[in-house]
Amino acid sequence: MAKTKIRYVCANCGSVSSRWLGRCPQCGEWNTMMEEQAVPEPPKGVGARQGKGAKPALLQDIAMEQMSRVRTGIGELDRVLGGGIVPGALILLSGDPGIGKSTLVLQIADAVCRHAGAVLYGSGEESAGQIKVRAERLGITASNLIIQADTSLDAVLQEAKRRRPVLLIIDSIQTMYSSDADGMPGSMTQIRESTRRLMEFAKTESISVIVIGHVTKEGAIAGPRMMEHMVDVVLYFEGERNYQFRVLRGIKNRFGSTNETGLFTMEETGLSELTNPSQMLLAERSANQAGSAVAAVMDGMRPLLGEIQALTTHSVFAVPRRTASGMDYNRLIILLAVLEKRVGLSLGTQDVYINSVGGLRVTETAADLAVVLAVFSSLRDVPMDSRTVVMGEVGLTGDIRRVPHALRRIKEGVKMGFQTFIIPKGNLDEIKEGAFPQCRIIGAATLRDAIQAAF
Ligand code: TYD
Numbered sequence: 001m002a003k004t005k006i007r008y009v010c011a012n013c014g015s016v017s018s019r020w021l022g023r024c025p026q027c028g029e030w031n032t033m034m035e036e037q038a039v040p041e042p043p044k045g046v047g048a049r050q051g052k053g054a055k056p057a058l059l060q061d062i063a064m065e066q067m068s069r070v071r072t073g074i075g076e077l078d079r080v081l082g083g084g085i086v087p088g089a090l091i092l093l094s095g096d097p098g099i100g101k102s103t104l105v106l107q108i109a110d111a112v113c114r115h116a117g118a119v120l121y122g123s124g125e126e127s128a129g130q131i132k133v134r135a136e137r138l139g140i141t142a143s144n145l146i147i148q149a150d151t152s153l154d155a156v157l158q159e160a161k162r163r164r165p166v167l168l169i170i171d172s173i174q175t176m177y178s179s180d181a182d183g184m185p186g187s188m189t190q191i192r193e194s195t196r197r198l199m200e201f202a203k204t205e206s207i208s209v210i211v212i213g214h215v216t217k218e219g220a221i222a223g224p225r226m227m228e229h230m231v232d233v234v235l236y237f238e239g240e241r242n243y244q245f246r247v248l249r250g251i252k253n254r255f256g257s258t259n260e261t262g263l264f265t266m267e268e269t270g271l272s273e274l275t276n277p278s279q280m281l282l283a284e285r286s287a288n289q290a291g292s293a294v295a296a297v298m299d300g301m302r303p304l305l306g307e308i309q310a311l312t313t314h315s316v317f318a319v320p321r322r323t324a325s326g327m328d329y330n331r332l333i334i335l336l337a338v339l340e341k342r343v344g345l346s347l348g349t350q351d352v353y354i355n356s357v358g359g360l361r362v363t364e365t366a367a368d369l370a371v372v373l374a375v376f377s378s379l380r381d382v383p384m385d386s387r388t389v390v391m392g393e394v395g396l397t398g399d400i401r402r403v404p405h406a407l408r409r410i411k412e413g414v415k416m417g418f419q420t421f422i423i424p425k426g427n428l429d430e431i432k433e434g435a436f437p438q439c440r441i442i443g444a445a446t447l448r449d450a451i452q453a454a455f
């Protein structure tokens with residue numbers, strides 16, 4: 001028998017070393033190398049199951065695999081998955097504790113039961129009774145949803161083989177114990193082995209599996225990062241806990257694009273799909289307030305309107321404060337510098353606070369113009385017209401640069417009843433003459449143009 005070898009695996013990125021290191025050479029994190037017993041490399045991916053028997057073939061001779069997806073009926077989920085769940089796919093759903101992962105999977109289970117067939121929900125987190133209480137609250141009545149409250153992966157997989165559900169749910173990988181591996185549930189070795197077994201199960205039985213993995217902000221719990229390499233699809237469920245807004249984001253998808261996101265709100269009775277996100281984001285906006293601008297941003301291929309608020313106050317600190325909530329802090333610093341230099345605003349003695357209202361996280365530079373105009377509006381204490389939407393990237397020279405999908409953004413604004421659009425001059429040629437007869441569409445080449453148009 002071969003001697004068992006000890007090796008060291010980084011809990012953050014999964015890189016392997018034969019000796020212990022204080023700092024991972026791959027990702028640069030400190031104190032993440034953990035000892036484990038070396039096991040033969042598990043096979044990875046769809047092709048692996050074909051093993052030694054798979055012969056090389058010409059690409060043109062290979063038959064197309066039919067990818068019949070199971071639509072869950074939850075539109076926002078199907079959208080992220082690229083049309084539905086692919087049979088035999090292993091899907092990792094990760095997110096912070098308490099964000100709503102168990103709620104989401106229970107609702108997915110219900111939807112799949114109604115549309116496609118039986119679901120087995122293996123839970124090591126909660127008892128059957130606790131799940132029942134949650135199901136009651138969510139109004140779930142599916143007759144072919146089987147709950148198995150067990151921390152033994154062996155027992156859950158055995159049950160799944162016997163019942164052959166359409167979907168197997170594991171909540172969560174950190175609580176599951178596989179008898180094939182050493183270590184406590186939640187340890188690196190256990191997580192790796194459990195994931196490997198779930199992958200093997202999904203592929204050999206052609207049953208889709210959704211597995212939940214917790215992550216913490218510090219990445220303290222080992223696992224999900226490493227699991228991302230092993231599974232077919234990685235979904236992140238995100239949001240601020242204090243806000244109702246939840247985003248389901250595809251990080252990796254072997255069967256589709258990772259461009260789309262699913263939007264939900266967390267209600268008393270569970271998650272509900274957000275079909276008109278702009279409406280929710282703008283719901284509490286009051287007209288004609290200084291320090292507010294409406295941005296049109298893209299979320300994948302879907303346009304969203306969101307309010308950007310700015311507050312500037314005279315600073316009592318030696319170094320004035322800047323706070324950015326819902327946008328990149330460094331981007332804000334750059335935009336403020338452009339305002340100082342190119343427009344001549346004096347911000348050196350002002351604290352500046354920015355907030356993207358409603359918990360929407362703005363990552364697109366097309367929102368620059370809204371940020372800049374909101375700051376200008378607050379500093380001068382003049383409101384912008386509340387029926388105006390703005391878009392545009394602000395360059396370091398104070399120029400307004402083109403944005404992709406200008407037309408889609410304008411259409412969303414028109415749908416929401418906005419009448420004036422300040423857009424980059426470079427985008428004007430995309431808008432046909434007379435396409436929006438009720439609207440005023442203004443092209444701005446520079447920040448000064450935009451300010452003139454807005455105030
Ligand atoms: P949960 O799904 O348990 O989170 P996770 O599995 O990611 O840890 O949801 C946690 C929170 O969601 C909890 O604080 C209560 C809230 N919640 C609602 O607001 N409405 C509901 O209908 C349910 C079931 C939960």
Ligand code: MG
Binds near residue numbers: 101102103125171
């Ligand atoms: Mg949970």
